[in-house]
Amino acid sequence: MAYRMPTSTLLLQVFVLVFAARCAYSWRREEFRNCNQTPFCKRARGLKPEETSYEASEVVLVDGHLQGKLFPLSIQEGDPSSPLSMHVFFYSDHIIRLKINELNDPSDGTKRKRFEVPYVIEDSLDEKRLWIQKLVEENGASVVTLASNLKVFLQHKPFQIRIQDGEKCLLSFNSNGLFNFEQLREKKEGDEWEESFRTHTDSRPYGPQSISFDVTFHGAEHVYGIPEHATNLALRPTRGPEITSEPYRLFNLDVFEYIEDSPFGLYGSIPFMLSHSAVRSTGFFWLNSAEMLIDILAPGWEGDDSNKKQELNESDHIDTQWISESGIIDVFFFVGPRPKDLLRQYTTVTGLPVMPQLFATAYHQSRWNYKDEADVYNVDDGFDDNDIPYDVLWLDIEHTDGKRYFTFDHSLFPNPKEMQEKLASKGRHMVTIVDPHIKRDDGFFLHKEATSKGYYVKDIHGRDFDGWCWPGSSSYLDMLNPEIRKWWAEKFSYTNYAGSTPSLYIWNDMNEPSVFNGPEATMPRDCVHHGGIEHRDVHNAYGYYFHMATADGLLQRSGGKDRPFVLSRAFFAGTQKVGAVWTGDNTAEWDHLQVSVPMVLSLGITGLSFIGADVGGFFGNPDPELLTRWYQLAAYYPFFRAHAHLDTKRREPWLFGEPYTSYIRDAIRERYALLPYFYTLFREASMTGVPIMRPLWMEFPDEEMTYTLDRECMVGSSLLVNGVYTQGAHTESVYLPGGLWYELKTGKMFSGGDYFKIPVAMDTIPVFQRGGTIIPRRERPRRSSTQMVNDPYTLLIAVNGTHEAEGELYMDDGNTFDFAEGAFIHRKFIFSQGCLTSVAINSQKSRKKFISSSMIERIVILGLELPITTHATVEPHNRRVELEVGPSLLRSGMQSNAYIIRKPNVLVSEDWLIRVL
Structure with missing residues (x-):
């Protein structure tokens, strides 16, 4: 009799093989679908404009917004012929929303409704709705005029929408006639709805339910966004x-x-x-969490109608095609006019970024x-022994009891508290x-409870979905x-999460969700x-909901008092109001160091x-040089964490010895010195949506040289950072926009508007402070940010060319x-005019107060050309303090002269007010 391997043993071997394959091989293109292997993408890309025409009919004003129906002018065989519903809403700050869906008869409870993504749009958005009072019919279009000469044209036949500033078109929807909406229909005999890819x-x-359409950005030179991709910032x-x-x-x-x-x-x-x-600057957002593919259409693409663009009095435009597997059309148009306006408009819709705890902005x-535990203590002591600050130490999956989350392996971590x-x-x-994967173990309290309550995602047969991840069989x-x-x-309560304390925070990984034996993993x-x-x-929203629930757990744990910190790998629109993300499983290569900049910038915008x-x-x-260069750049990332795979060599900051320990120590300390600025x-981000790390064109929107730059970036409006991305590099070519700039290492002043070849030694990367700015710093080395309070x-x-500058400092608990x-x-x-003043930005009365005893102990002024004097005057008490000209004495080792006011003690x-003149 042939021996039959037990099922459990067979499954275990399959899992081991899957795990080994994941650990042994890099990305394999054949494991993931391309457009030709994705039927809805292939269909949409093959559509001709004349095949998908629609007509807008019965367009009227209802409750302050446009409402109408869309009728297909040509019906493909087998497609339903019922019209689509259409609504156009208008909001303050030049935000326009278009919704298109199947008409649903409320009396017909049998028809499946298409999915509309919840928990993303801000509840407060409805308060910003404009109630349109007047609709004008003009040359076959319904026209709404908004403030600032902004007009919205809804053309009836063929259906399209144009948003214009006077006579100049800004954005258009379906101007190339690529709109197509596959309506739900009954399956007929002979229909083959199943789709296969590899073994799945x-x-x-x-059945088929995809949607596609085109959006044109008129007057545009470049488009950006739609992360996440490991590629250039300019698409x-x-x-x-x-x-x-x-397609993207x-x-x-x-x-x-x-x-x-x-x-x-x-x-x-x-x-x-x-x-x-x-x-x-303009923007477009599609609230849809199904798979999406987006084409950037080059001039001359099949279907391009350049004559039509000329009729709209424009020289440049960028056509795009958007394709989704399912869902509805719920899209927003943002008309700027400047880049920062777009971020304000977008976060009005999806929410402002959360304000993190101070410790989370430091080094992890x-x-x-x-x-x-011994390893944890050794690492912690290593930072102290080498005078390197850090704030957070992380534990990955091996700390758990057999990959059962909310547990500690008590043989390794017997005293977690x-x-x-x-x-x-x-x-x-x-x-x-x-x-998010829960080990299917009947002895695991979490699995038992989730199973009994029916809390798992179901498979097509109605059973709890069973997939493979780190614990093996998981739901x-x-x-x-x-x-x-x-x-x-x-x-996440202290009772339920045994061994947790108020200083413990959470990391959500694998929440795409990752299923090792699933289609495309x-x-x-x-399901x-x-x-x-x-x-x-x-x-695409699954990981966002998981992230949201985890952050809510930490919020509840503190009784709503403390801000949560949760890092997530998966994300969607709205994630910014939940927590932090990172770019995932990168590699110790110079190319990955460089591509990290456009990836972070794309997420930020x-x-x-x-x-x-x-x-x-x-x-x-990484070799010592690559690791050093990465630390020097990453000190300016908004989220600053070192992380490495199980099979890599240990690389704590001191393990490569001198001089690299000193280089890395200096990079980390520079981040701590800049924590007040960060x-x-x-x-600022939590109030405006403007990112911390931003492309140069966001700060210099008129400088065309910045539009495709993504090797360098702005950190806030004051610092320009350019990494070193080549092994053995001795110089870096850095573009400095117009105005004055000061290299932080040397204090050397540059007049911008050109490229400069900057010498680079191993101790630093090119970093420049913009003339006209003031940056707050804390220079005393400490073990952690909490000891710097x-x-x-x-x-x-x-200073800038007129010897002026300004900056801000924000503090709370x-x-x-x-x-x-x-x-x-x-x-x-x-x-200004030789005087430094400090004024409150918000002096309104408030329910609570924050009090700080911190002083200004030093003021360094770069670029000032004044008669040499020996003192400055502090008012209102007319107190004289020492003023000298000499090296700045900042940790960055500035060599050129600066005016230094010591111990103003304000x-x-x-x-x-401090008077220098």
Whole structure:
């Protein structure tokens, strides 16, 4: 008799093989679908404008918005002929929304409704609705005129929408006639709805339901956004004469060891695109969480009607085609006019970035995995022994009891509370990983409860979906269901999460969701969520809902007092109001160091301000030079974390010896010196949506030389940073926009508007302060950010051509939400005509107060040309303080002369004036 291997043993071997394959090989293109292997993408790309015409009819004003129906002018065989519903809404700040869906008869409860993405749009958006009072019919179009000469034209036949500023077109929808909407229909005999890819078959029980359309950005020179892709910031054409590229893909996937310079989709998706030119910036957002593919259409693409563009009095335009597998059309048009206006408009719709705790903006140390408590203590001591600050130590999946989340392996971590408390005594925190796959173990309390309550995503047969991830056989919680999200949040209480303390925070990984044995290593599209929603509809938002529920859990844990910190790998529109993200499993290669800049910038301009990339590369072993260069650049990422794969060599900052330990120490300390500046930028982001790390064209929108730059970036409006991306480099070519700039290493002044060849030694990368700015710093080395709370400040003033400068400083308690009730200090520093003044930005009465005893201990002024004097005067008390000309004595080692005011000893929280003349 032949021996039959036990099922459990067979499954275990399959899992081991899958795991080994993932660890041994890099990204394999054949494991993921391309457009030709994706029927709805191939169909949409093959459509001709004359095949998909619609007519808008019965267009009227109802409750202050436009309402009508869309009738297909040509019907494909087998397609339903019922009209579509259409609504156009108008909001303050020049935001326009278009919704198109199938008409649903309320009396017909049998028809399946198409999925509309919940929990993304801000509840307050409805308060900003404009109630249109007048509709004008003009040359076959319904016309609405808004403020500032903005007009919206809804052309009836063929249907299209144009948004114009006077006679100049800004944005148009369906101006190329590529709109197509596959309506749900009954399956007929002979219909083949199943689709197969490799070994997986998608049952597609509701048949084809894809949507496609075109959007034109008129007057645009470049388009940006739609992350996440490891490629240039300025998006390149994917279709056109002699262009045979794949479209940009938005489909959240666990792409193991991804390659750079590819339009392939990675861990997150934000269907928001921005255009920019010297004349105007515009934006477009599609609220849809199904798989999406987007083509950038080059001039001369099949169907391009250049004559029509000439009729609209424009010289430049960029056509795009948007394709989604399912869902509805719920799109927003933003008309700027400038880049920062777009971020304000977009975050009005999807939410402002969350204000993080101060410690989270400092340096984080992680790897897969710190193996036990002794390892944790050794690493912690290593930072102290080498005088390197850090704030957070992370534990990956190996800290758990057999990959059961909310547990500790007590043979390795027998005293988790004591371990966290020892770190907390130094002002440090810990982060543990909690992933969405739940181990299918009848003895595991979480699995037992989730099973009994029916809280898992179901497979096509109605059973709890069973997929493979780190624990082996796993099921996945249905985070679309608010009841389940509430239940999940309760698991983070100190009672439920045994061994956790107030200094413990959370990391959500693998939440695309990653399923090792699933199609494209994710969940099958025909799995079923709450309300009968297919996974295909909600896929790109799954990780966002998981992230949201986890953050709610930490919020509940503190009784609503403390701000949560949760890092997520997967993301969607709206993630910015939940927490931080990073760029995923990069590699220790110079190309990955360089591509981290456009990746972080792309995420920033689409709303996600709290972002970073794994320092040193997750995979592989960086040599000392690459690791040093990565630290020097990453010190300016908004989220600053070192992380590495299980199989990599240990690379804590001191392990490569001198001089590299000193180089890395200096980079980390520079981040800590700049924490007041970064925290002020996080406050700005939380109020305006403008990112911390931003492309040069966001600060210099009229300088065309900046439009395609993505090797360098602005950190706030004051610092320009250019990494070193080549091994053995001795110089870097850096473009400095117009105005004065000061190299931080030397204090040397540059007059911008050109490229400069900057010498680079191993101790630093090119960093410049913009003339006309003031940066607050804290110069005293400490173990962690929490030990810097009462430290004094240094103000670094870099004057412009008229010897003026200004900057801001924001402070609060760094932990709670008391700032929302006015418990903060927000100061503006102004240097003009030889006087430095400090004034409150918000002096309104508030329910709570934040008090600081911190002083200004030093003021450094760069670029000032004044008669040599020996003192400055502090008012209102007419107190004289020492003033000298000499080296700045900042840690960055500035060599050129500067005016230095020592010990003015003025409170940072008060109004004062210091007179240099």
